[in-house]
Amino acid sequence: MKDLALLVPYLGALCRRYAGGALFLLLTNGFALLIPWFMKLAVEGLQHPAAVRLSPAACAAVIVALALAHCITRIFSRTLILNAARIIEFRIRDDLFRRLMLLDLQYFSSSRTGDILSRFSNDLTNVRMLTGFGAMSAVNTVILYLAAVTLMVRIQPWLTLWAILPFPLMVLVVKRISQSMFLRSLAAQEELARLSSMAEESVSAVRLIKSYCREDHFLGLFEAMSGSYLHHNLRLARLRGLVLPVMAAATGAGTLVVVFLGGRLVIAGAMTLGDFVAFSGYLTMLVWPTAVLGWILTLAQRGAASMARLAVILTAEPSVGDAADAEPLEEVRQGIEFRELTFGYGNEAVLERISLHIASGEKVGITGEVGSGKSTLLRLLLRLLPVGDGMLFLDGRDINRIALNSLRRLIGYVPQEAFLFSRNIRENIAYGLAAGAEGAIIADAARQAGFLEDVGNFHDGLDTMVGEKGVMLSGGQKQRLSIARALATDPRILVLDDPLSAVDAGHEEEILAQLGVFYRNRTVLIVSHRLSAFRDCDRVVVLKNGGIAEQGRPADLLAQGGLYAQMYRSQRLQEELL
Numbered sequence: 229m230k231d232l233a234l235l236v237p238y239l240g241a242l243c244r245r246y247a248g249g250a251l252f253l254l255l256t257n258g259f260a261l262l263i264p265w266f267m268k269l270a271v272e273g274l275q276h277p278a279a280v281r282l283s284p285a286a287c288a289a290v291i292v293a294l295a296l297a298h299c300i301t302r303i304f305s306r307t308l309i310l311n312a313a314r315i316i317e318f319r320i321r322d323d324l325f326r327r328l329m330l331l332d333l334q335y336f337s338s339s340r341t342g343d344i345l346s347r348f349s350n351d352l353t354n355v356r357m358l359t360g361f362g363a364m365s366a367v368n369t370v371i372l373y374l375a376a377v378t379l380m381v382r383i384q385p386w387l388t389l390w391a392i393l394p395f396p397l398m399v400l401v402v403k404r405i406s407q408s409m410f411l412r413s414l415a416a417q418e419e420l421a422r423l424s425s426m427a428e429e430s431v432s433a434v435r436l437i438k439s440y441c442r443e444d445h446f447l448g449l450f451e452a453m454s455g456s457y458l459h460h461n462l463r464l465a466r467l468r469g470l471v472l473p474v475m476a477a478a479t480g481a482g483t484l485v486v487v488f489l490g491g492r493l494v495i496a497g498a499m500t501l502g503d504f505v506a507f508s509g510y511l512t513m514l515v516w517p518t519a520v521l522g523w524i525l526t527l528a529q530r531g532a533a534s535m536a537r538l539a540v541i542l543t544a545e546p547s548v549g550d551a552a553d554a555e556p557l558e559e560v561r562q563g564i565e566f567r568e569l570t571f572g573y574g575n576e577a578v579l580e581r582i583s584l585h586i587a588s589g590e591k592v593g594i595t596g597e598v599g600s601g602k603s604t605l606l607r608l609l610l611r612l613l614p615v616g617d618g619m620l621f622l623d624g625r626d627i628n629r630i631a632l633n634s635l636r637r638l639i640g641y642v643p644q645e646a647f648l649f650s651r652n653i654r655e656n657i658a659y660g661l662a663a664g665a666e667g668a669i670i671a672d673a674a675r676q677a678g679f680l681e682d683v684g685n686f687h688d689g690l691d692t693m694v695g696e697k698g699v700m701l702s703g704g705q706k707q708r709l710s711i712a713r714a715l716a717t718d719p720r721i722l723v724l725d726d727p728l729s730a731v732d733a734g735h736e737e738e739i740l741a742q743l744g745v746f747y748r749n750r751t752v753l754i755v756s757h758r759l760s761a762f763r764d765c766d767r768v769v770v771l772k773n774g775g776i777a778e779q780g781r782p783a784d785l786l787a788q789g790g791l792y793a794q795m796y797r798s799q800r801l802q803e804e805l806l
């Protein structure tokens with residue numbers, strides 16, 4: 229219920245549409261309920277032509293007019309309510325996406341992408357069904373039941389009781405069937421999701437599949453999964469086929485009762501033939517809403533479950549956000565200070581009591597063992613992860629008191645894995661720039677990242693499409709594009725996370741020379757396993773087990789003969805061997 233309460237503001241914002249829809253439903257049912265009454269008058273007119281005020285022909289004309297009015301008002305009621313549900317779906321989808329954009333890295337580390345995406349499809353559909361078809365059918369059923377049963381009771385109370393006796397059974401059966409249908413359709417959807425993700429993975433890994441000659445294996449896997457999807461769909465179709473026969477059986481049972489008991493009453497003269505016709509008409513009108521009642525119950529359950537899943541995202545609080553007293557920071561004159569900084573993804577600390585002062589304009593290299601926390605340190609500086617108060621300062625201000633947008637605008641970040649959007653090179657480099665501000669910046673950034681020559685070799689130059697996640701580019705080209713993207717924003721602080729790991733030696737030299745020029749008076753933090761990346765660094769910090777093992781000028785560290793010197797020697801040896 230708590231999760232369904234989240235729907236209230238969305239419904240409230242569209243209450244006028246819903247009220248309009250309900251009004252049209254009232255009219256629709258009013259017109260529909262008048263039809264059997266005029267049929268009764270028509271039959272009575274046929275029986276006693278002299279005694280009636282309205283001829284059967286006039287009744288027929290009224291019935292046609294009522295049917296038309298019924299159709300028109302039904303269109304309006306459906307449009308108003310079903311469109312309101314679509315608007316709600318659209319607004320929730322927007323809110324979901326907005327919330328996802330606010331959440332921090334820790335949230336995404338603990339959630340599966342497929343699971344998040346399924347909330348955008350299945351769960352939103354369920355909520356739309358509940359607020360649209362479910363809401364409309366519920367109102368419709370209530371109106372119709374109140375009116376039709378009242379009219380039937382007025383005609384014949386006992387016959388009414390007998391006629392609707394099979395209905396509760398029909399509600400139960402339809403509820404059971406729709407519940408099973410829901411479970412089976414869920415299973416079919418899961419099969420489809422597995423099939424799609426397997427197809428997607430195979431297409432992405434097509435080079436690997438071919439190089440290992442695994443085509444037949446994957447074909448077999450695909451056929452098996454596809455077969456399983458077919459099997460689930462056939463099971464679903466079999467069950468779906470049961471709904472109409474169940475409804476027909478209930479209608480048939482009700483009609484049988486009316487024909488048998490009502491017919492006897494007509495023969496005995498306790499009921500007119502006209503009343504009999506009207507009564508049968510009302511009974512027929514009740515069949516569909518009764519069946520739908522079972523369906524509505526399932527829709528409500530399903531909608532509530534989906535709303536609970538959506539609420540997990542809609543109510544998730546980002547652990548990184550702007551504090552009430554956060555203010556923007558325009559310039560970093562006093563540098564960066566890590567003060568006894570400790571951080572862990574779970575209970576275990578990844579970084580422990582890190583104290584480090586980086587002066588404004590200083591170039592600092594960070595290296596160390598695999599998994600020693602180098603990337604984590606950089607992510608904390610960008611506040612991609614939550615930082616404890618009093619642990620990290622920029623320009624003397626606690627990082628948690630700095631407006632996030634201004635902090636991130638000061639920093640140019642090149643992540644370890646270069647992510648490329650499936651657009652052209654120009655758009656990928658201009659990603660962090662305001663629209664229209666690109667101009668010559670893009671080519672300049674590409675040149676500084678040692679990427680301009682490659683761009684010149686592409687047929688479409690900067691307009692070359694890079695393919696999905698940049699598949700058309702080599703690993704080194706992706707990295708250089710990612711560096712160009714960071715340089716284009718002209719950041720005060722440049723943060724590079726192992727930016728040269730996929731770059732060949734020739735390009736490394738060129739990029740480092742260009743970067744050295746770009747560094748100028750900027751503050752630079754560069755993580756690398758390759759010590760050659762530190763050639764323009766004033767200082768290198770070596771991390772080990774989440775702490776600082778040693779730090780100093782590269783030459784001093786070499787002389788000390790510690791971890792850095794050890795890494796240097798082994799890299800030299802490797803180079804010589806190559």
Ligand SMILES: Nc1ncnc2c1ncn2[C@@H]1O[C@H](COP(=O)(O)OP(=O)(O)OP(=O)(O)O)[C@@H](O)[C@H]1O
Pocket residue numbers: 337573574578597598599600601602603604605644
């Ligand atoms: N999202 C995450 N959730 C849980 N643990 C994580 C996460 N990211 C990193 N870790 C763990 O934190 C530790 C430090 O990771 P980090 O990526 O900062 O190391 P690193 O020094 O940059 O490693 P590498 O040299 O391989 O890039 C590792 O033990 C890693 O397994």
